Amino acid sequence: MGYSWTKLIQDEFGRKGAKQSFALALIVMMFAGVFAFILPSLAAADSWTDTITENFALGTHENTENVDNNVRLENIGVGIYYTQGRFTSQAFDAGQVVDNWDNILWSVTLPTLTKYENDNVGVEPTTLVDGSLRIGTVVGGSLLDIRDSDGVYDNIAENDVGGVTSTSYYPSGYNLVGSTTYVSGSVSDLASNNGVYMILRSYDTSQAGENTYPVNEYFDDVSDWSTTYAPIQGTPTYGQDTGSGVPAPSYYHTATSTAAKAANIVFETDNSFSYTAGTPTSASLKWSYSLGGNSIDTSGNELSVRLVKPGSTEVILDSVALTGATSWTSRELSIGVDNFNENGIYTLRLYSHLVAGAKGATKYVQSWWDNIILRIETPPTSQYTVSVEFTGASNTASWSQLEWNVDSAWTTGSVDLLLQLWNYELGRYSQSGEDGYISYTSSATANTDELKTQTITTSPTNFRDASGNWKLKVTGVKNTSTQFDLKADLVEFKPTWQLVDYALRWGHRIENVATDFDNYIVKVRGYTSGDGENVGVYLWKSSTSSWEFIDNLDNIGPKTVTKFIAGSSISDYLVGDNLCIKYEDWDNTDDNQTTLHIDLCIVEQQGFFETGIKLQVRVSADGTTWTENLGPSGTSSDYFVSQSGQNVVSLENIPDNRYIQYIAYSSSEDSTITPVLHEVTINYTPRPPTKPVLYLPENGSQISDNTPYFEWTAGAGATYHRLQIDNDSNFSSPIYDNSNLGGNENSIEIENELPPDNYWWRVAAGNVRGENWSENTWTFEVLEVINHAPTAPSSPWCEGATNPTGVIDLTPEFSAIYEDPDAEDQAIYYEIEVNTQSDFLGTSMWDTGKTSMSPLTAGNRSADVGYAGDPLSLDGYQYFWRIRFWDDDNAQGAWSATQNFTMKDETPPSVPTDLSVVTKAGAEGTLVITWTAPPEGDVQGYQLWFSTDNITFTLESDQAGTTYTDTGLTDGSTYYYKVSAYDEVPNYSDNCAVVSGVPVDDLAPSVPTDLSVVTKAGAEGTLVITWTAPTEGDLQGYKL
Structure with missing residues (x-):
């Protein structure tokens, strides 16, 4: 095999x-x-x-x-x-x-092999093992649904365990009203009634008084309206007025409307309304008399008006008295909230209904009155005022009541005080008779702390905004010539609301757990819904009589939490033969109901092999x-x-x-x-290696290659080899010594050039045991070699391209391929020139001179060299460059072919001039817009912008020419235009100044057609003339 x-x-x-x-x-x-x-x-x-x-x-x-x-x-x-x-x-x-x-x-x-047996939940106890009662309600499923992870759940919802609660809030900031000044303390001193004060100083609000009634003069510095009576001043003037069914002439009386002048207004005792000093206040009346055939003597007329507090609904006519003959059937004078606006202007209207009784006419006239000065006589007073607004934040719960408290002392006695909450529903501070309003006179004894409190049960949330912010104003006024201080001790904003506090505490008991398994894994799988609240899963540890936290179930989705118990430790957790699980939410005071969904609750019992x-x-x-x-x-x-x-x-x-x-x-x-x-x-x-045997170059040989090839027979047992070369036979200082040759390597072409000379060489085989040198040392001679200079570099690149345009890099990079007839030569120097002229006789932007570089063999591209000369301009300017190399024999090479690169233009054209907008003759709804081009020669086009309100402009036209005709406009309406120019980049100029124009209809309708004249059937002396209307949409009529 x-x-x-x-x-x-x-x-x-x-x-x-x-x-x-x-x-x-x-x-x-x-x-x-x-x-x-x-x-x-x-x-x-x-x-x-x-x-x-x-x-x-x-x-x-x-x-x-x-x-x-x-x-x-x-x-x-x-x-x-x-x-x-x-x-x-x-x-x-x-x-x-x-x-x-x-x-x-x-x-x-x-x-290892684990064999499993599962025990399941047998009961959901009403009382947990620690004696606590469960909290929650099963809203779906049962404990039978938690024996398998199958997506069928036992669902337990939180129960509401909340109650009534209240929280006190205190100011976090303040605003001084009028010329009230800060003395000492801070809003942090207002959080408790402890005699530590925030102190504010009053300012002079004295009034010079007014007890004469000159016509057409002014009131100002009016700080309050009072229930005070005054006559209406003014000399009647007469003019002509006619109306339907009214005999002429009618006479009317007008007093000139003016802004109000300074006057001292006697305060009402409850100081029910604060009116900012200096706000112009005026009222007006036009009084018209209508003649009905009988003369009316007006010399004895008297009119008195009771002024009312701005914002109230009180309307009172005190008296209207006339003497002499009259045919008036009704007279009415009214003043009220509908006649008062936020600018402080009153309008008084007199409704005079008459019937021309002498003639038996049935017509009547209703007259309107405007523009009359109201004069109120007031005595001069000396007065000081403190007014401050406190601001704070609360919550956005559904309040059932709001208690607010202010404790203060004054450095003088008997100060008239007004405490007001801001009513966000009404958009103003509360007024007399409303919740959020307290007025009283301070103790006659100076520096006496007095606590004022009010509980609001009707719409208490009107006194906060949607974010829970609130504000409260304290105003103190006293007629005195001595300045005094407000010492604020407590400002408390205390809402009460019904807590909706949902809580969950639930238990599962896993029964009949054996004790002879190697491992136990408690597994609970489930999730929560309703809000983002987590529900903790706990395991009872009987050895410490405490709950041990496992993990949380959350609302991200179904999740399995586990608890590993070694077989040797299972008795620490058992209550009899049961394991007790508890589920409890982390936040028992939230008002969002959470539902716990349990898919699985088991103990997995493992036996190992x-x-x-x-x-x-x-x-x-x-x-x-x-x-x-x-x-x-x-x-x-x-x-x-x-x-x-x-x-x-x-x-x-x-x-x-x-x-x-x-x-x-x-x-x-x-x-x-x-x-x-x-x-x-x-x-x-291993043991030491055997000796290597030398092979090439042969002993005594002559070679022309100055980086010779060496070969030998590797030493047995070698982990590396070492080659030494020297021009001295004793190798006292080798000119080449390389010990990085592998144990199986037996050849190398050296990288260092050897100058012409006689050399000796040898090889050692080495391993961990040492080195064993070759038996012999051999010699060779390196002959002299003729060198050739590098030729012109090829493929010169700027920014990785030939002659690039639109260059935005102010330090572009240059490279080229090194060319040399001597293939073994390497480039070791370079020179780069950058000039404004292609013959390099212009301005020299950069000349690196002869600069060293990493060795580069022929046919390879040099590393990028970044520009480091005089600053280049991003103005579309063109520069010229070239590169050359020196070889490792210091032979200078030829220049490359001249190259160029063009910078990106970033200068926009100047602004177009002479923008003109005129209506087009012989047309309707048409404007002609023209302008003068900028002087730059690289303008590519224009952007014309259009607006109907001189605020919001839209692009009307992007074009090359300097004339534009805008049609479809509305005659008589004003239109606005501005224009900018751009070049080929494009760079955009600024817009010129806005010019407007109004189109004029200069186009007559076309001639009506189909004129027809026929006798009317069934009539004598009657012609019927018809024609067809022109097509224009602005046709108004015809002349027949």
């Missing part, structure tokens, strides 16, 4: 210290009844291995076999194996008696007479025992001989499994 060998060298300590090995890849076929030792002959290598591509039936199988290049117990049925077997390897020849056997390495797979392989070796001096089978001790009484995977054991007690063989014993505790042996390697240390 044939076989072959493949050389394997294993360098463990480097070339000179290499230990040798041979690997026995045990991929053998059954050798029925034959036991043979086939000894391979000694070759140059000192390590051997079987190869998987050859015949491996060189060992002996006893109840074993080779399958897929592995040794295993023999299969004697369908999946049934012998439980004992032995494989004896072929004999391996080290070539000579070794100095010593080092170690044996082998790789095995030792499968093992396999094994153990080895022995034997050695021989002649391959015929062998020692006993030996173990690590060097005797037959022990074995090299395997662990699964890689194994290594010393062979120091095995006798040194030339031949070695190993025996592998396989065993299994179950006939359905088999161990597998993959590979065996035996490492050894």
